[in-house]
Amino acid sequence: MTYSIIVTRTAQLHFKLLKTKRRDMLEKVRLLVDGILLEPRTGIGKPERLRHYVNREVWSRRIDRKNRIVYEIRETEIIILSVFGHYDD
Numbered sequence: 001m002t003y004s005i006i007v008t009r010t011a012q013l014h015f016k017l018l019k020t021k022r023r024d025m026l027e028k029v030r031l032l033v034d035g036i037l038l039e040p041r042t043g044i045g046k047p048e049r050l051r052h053y054v055n056r057e058v059w060s061r062r063i064d065r066k067n068r069i070v071y072e073i074r075e076t077e078i079i080i081l082s083v084f085g086h087y088d089d
Helices: 009-021 023-038
Strands: 004-007 058-062 068-073 077-082
Touching: 004 009, 009 023, 009 077, 023 058, 023 068, 023 077
Parallel strands: 004 077
Antiparallel strands: 058 068, 068 077
């Protein structure tokens, strides 16, 4: 299946931060997004469905120990919700 990708405003801000402050993470995020588009439920980054989204199919993948890319799978779309965070310090 082919998915189109939508990036929320929050995720857009996160991508801008990556470009300026965390360039080391940028390539990993690109690899994860490519993998998500090919197969959103399996692959690199240890995909995990987030259970507290009852009526939505929301998943996360590991960027590093602290940060996750969080995305929603819809019929023909992948919506990137956030790129930083997931766990508090």
